[in-house]
Amino acid sequence: MNKIFPENLNILITGGAGFIGSNAVEALLDNNELTVMDNLRNVDDRFIKQFMGRKNFHFKKLDITRMSDFSGLKTFDLILHLAANSDVRGGSGDPETDFNINALGTFNVLEFMRKTDTKRIMFASSSTVYGEASVLPTPENYGPYLPISSYGASKMAGEGFISAYSHYYGITGAIFRFANIVGKNSTHGVIFDFINKLRKNSHELEILGDGSQRKSYLHVNDCIGSMFHVNSILRKTDVFNLGNHETTSVLKIADFVIREMGLKNVEKKLTGGPEGRGWKGDVKLAQLSIDKISSTGWKNMYGSDQSVEIAVKEALAQIGPN
Numbered sequence: 193m194n195k196i197f198p199e200n201l202n203i204l205i206t207g208g209a210g211f212i213g214s215n216a217v218e219a220l221l222d223n224n225e226l227t228v229m230d231n232l233r234n235v236d237d238r239f240i241k242q243f244m245g246r247k248n249f250h251f252k253k254l255d256i257t258r259m260s261d262f263s264g265l266k267t268f269d270l271i272l273h274l275a276a277n278s279d280v281r282g283g284s285g286d287p288e289t290d291f292n293i294n295a296l297g298t299f300n301v302l303e304f305m306r307k308t309d310t311k312r313i314m315f316a317s318s319s320t321v322y323g324e325a326s327v328l329p330t331p332e333n334y335g336p337y338l339p340i341s342s343y344g345a346s347k348m349a350g351e352g353f354i355s356a357y358s359h360y361y362g363i364t365g366a367i368f369r370f371a372n373i374v375g376k377n378s379t380h381g382v383i384f385d386f387i388n389k390l391r392k393n394s395h396e397l398e399i400l401g402d403g404s405q406r407k408s409y410l411h412v413n414d415c416i417g418s419m420f421h422v423n424s425i426l427r428k429t430d431v432f433n434l435g436n437h438e439t440t441s442v443l444k445i446a447d448f449v450i451r452e453m454g455l456k457n458v459e460k461k462l463t464g465g466p467e468g469r470g471w472k473g474d475v476k477l478a479q480l481s482i483d484k485i486s487s488t489g490w491k492n493m494y495g496s497d498q499s500v501e502i503a504v505k506e507a508l509a510q511i512g513p514n
């Protein structure tokens with residue numbers, strides 16, 4: 193397999209203060225010049241503070257929804273575009289935020305690329321673009337896309353603009369449709385939610401939906417490794433699912449968390465929800481085909497259940513059981 197992480201590149205990471213971004217900074221900082229652009233809207237600087245003194249690390253508290261915020265930045269060799277409204281659940285009450293940050297924000301990143309002649313982008317899209325796919329595991333060429341959340345719709349818009357800018361301006365885009373990513377520095381998602389609820393009340397766990405929702409989970413180290421593996425071999429704009437073939441149910445995740453916290457006799461309260469979904473816009477069964485990335489020689493270190501188990505341990509080590 194190729195050496196996957198780039199060296200001696202000048203890289204912009206939008207959303208680099210967040211969960212996946214801060215892990216990417218850790219993987220790239222030793223051998224590259226990194227600029228993180230993050231308005232710290234979803235998380236403060238707790239995960240990147242440790243890098244602040246390094247001479248090849250530059251933090252810019254800037255907002256991708258404002259084109260003027262890009263004005264002080266120059267050409268980059270590569271942009272890892274991760275900044276987004278990652279609150280999928282909030283969409284039905286506030287679809288405009290998804291549009292502004294995820295669609296308009298991505299458009300602004302591309303405009304910045306056009307103006308500065310920056311030629312390469314890696315984009316964090318999502319399995320939510322598929323909506324409730326009738327083909328499972330869902331391959332990249334599945335269609336038509338009918339997302340059921342404004343988050344999914346806004347990621348679809350981002351993908352479309354990357355494709356158009358590739359054609360117009362010779363940009364190369366690696367578009368990644370992530371499954372659920374878990375691991376160190378996560379501040380949202382089901383594991384984080386369960387741990388927080390159980391820290392407040394160790395006798396009862398509220399589970400959104402009917403608990404049977406099943407999704408594929410991927411550890412953040414595999415996510416970052418596979419993104420850069422693709423980047424190292426990609427010659428023209430293309431789309432890759434990143435995930436695991438297997439899925440893990442929400443109830444199983446609840447059991448992992450309860451066991452790892454050393455709790456017993458926890459009453460699980462299922463909220464039911466619309467059609468058993470966790471919330472309006474929640475896809476009940478998300479399973480990605482990873483045949484395409486596998487055919488390039490990539491193999492994840494961890495399967496779905498194992499990714500969740502490791503991430504539960506990592507989250508507890510980071511936020512503590514009480």
Ligand SMILES: NC(=O)c1ccc[n+]([C@@H]2O[C@H](COP(=O)([O-])OP(=O)(O)OC[C@H]3O[C@@H](n4cnc5c(N)ncnc54)[C@H](O)[C@@H]3O)[C@@H](O)[C@H]2O)c1
Pocket residue numbers: 206207208209210211212213229230231232233234235254255256257273274275276277278293297316317318319370371372373374379381
């Ligand atoms: N974590 C997952 O399971 C998952 C799944 C599918 C897709 N993704 C995508 O991967 C990317 C990273 O996700 P994450 O889980 O690390 O989320 P995160 O919320 O931890 O990170 C996103 C970062 O973007 C920043 N940001 C938000 N709006 C901004 C703006 N207007 N200007 C500048 N910065 C802004 C936030 O402050 C945050 O640091 C996102 O694009 C997300 O949609 C994540």
